[in-house]
Amino acid sequence: MAVVLLCSISGAPGTTTTALGLSLQWPRPVVLADCDRDAPQAITGGYLGGQGDGRGLTTLMQAARLHSSIRGGLLEHTQRLDLDGRRLFLPGFRHPSASAIFSSWAQVAEEFSDLHHRGMDVLVDAGRVGPAGLPTELVRRADQVLVVTRSTLRCLVALSAHLPTLLDQVESLSAACEVGLAVVGPGRPYSNAEVSAQFGVPVALSVDWAPDHAAVLSDAADPPRRFDTSAYLTSLVKAAHGLQRRLGTRLAHRDPVAPLAVHPLTTHGSTR
Template sequence: MITIISGKGAPGSTTTLAALAVGWPAPVLLADCDPAGGDLAPGWLGQWVVDGTIRTDRGVLSHATATRHATAGDPATLIEHVQPVPSARHVGLLAGLTAPGQQAAVGAAGWTRLTSALAAFRTTAGQPADALVDLGRMSAATPWSLLLAADVVLVAVRPTQRHVLAARPLLAELAERIVPARLGLAVCATTPAGTREVRAALGREVAVEVPADVRAAAVFSDGTDAGAVPSRSPLLRGVRRAARRLHGTYHHYTPAELRIPALPASARLLTGGVR
């Protein structure tokens, strides 16, 4: 489980996580867990929300409602609330809240059940799937259960003075409860020089470096080009390298196992397919 969170401003955490999911070399669950309301579905996937392919009422809130009488998070209950992403067949979406007021309906217990389910999530074919979790901007409503259970917590930051200064108190707060080995940076809309400056200013390792690429970023943030994933872009090339490196940190395969076979067009995360 990898979570991403940000301080003040809009450094690009949602765009980064969506791109990371597209570049992930295995089935992956993209969970929009921003308590203030998520942007993954209305942004990148807005076209499919409009035409009814993706439902915004099926996700975090529906899972919390369906499991409200459960005492623990059963991963088997989560699959019913995950939807396939049309433009990335190996990605499943757990849609986020549509308004800040819905956070009260989830509650601390709902976030805790969801955390347990995400940590042990499997596809309908029984294949384990990693979880990429977007927590939005840090606030009093941020579900700490998702931060504490994560294998990696990424703080999103841009190589600007304003974003670096906003990241410092957030990193300090996270460092009080999360061990240094699990805390890193996602530097967004950057250059190699910008990444070096952020690393030096914040004293943390950079786990994900997202090259500045306005056109590709607009696909993931606002659904431009009908949300179609760009086949060639500096952003996707850079994020794909980071995705493979992060995935390889926790999964070990032989060279033969890393060869992903061609899939029929109907393949989906929900049937265990990968891209």
């Protein structure tokens, strides 16, 4: 079991697309949770082509208010990302104001952690870090925090200004998670080694720069030729398997659920 929290510092570095791409290639059953407090509905409006049945964080919030507990009920508010149901999606808030009155982050975070009893991992798209950091309980329950960034000077300058806030938050909570960087487009112009050395934070994964290919995930665009064997998709497969393997090794002493042998699916296995 692992809970991976993806977030961003600067605008639109590719956090949601990366989270979705990792989920579609994740080698275990996984839940992708849209916990972006700005309520962009990027996956519902993009990859899923606007298809949704109303379930998500909003209905989960309503259930928490009605019953005072959502214990064991999170999966009832998800929808499938693939035909087999091994990849599920928890849609985010439908209105930006909803996150301001949402007081059940602790319950949601506990549900994420408890999904290991079902042999599932959780990838959380947390959106931008913000001046106050990320929701405390999500950080407390995370096993890995990934800050998504491009390798451009503009993104890295923003990272230098705001990354200390997140690192201080993790340290102040004595959280067990590791903080790493997810670089979208390494070498444009700075390499992973240069980025890691600059910030003293490891690059946990990187994804190739391929806007036309990424648009298949972000905007449900038609796949370019040889998409399934492209360097972009290969980088997502490598990133997903490498991260899950490292997390599995690190958490093996406290996670009794053995990894499942699930073959990675391409985006053509989705339900959109």
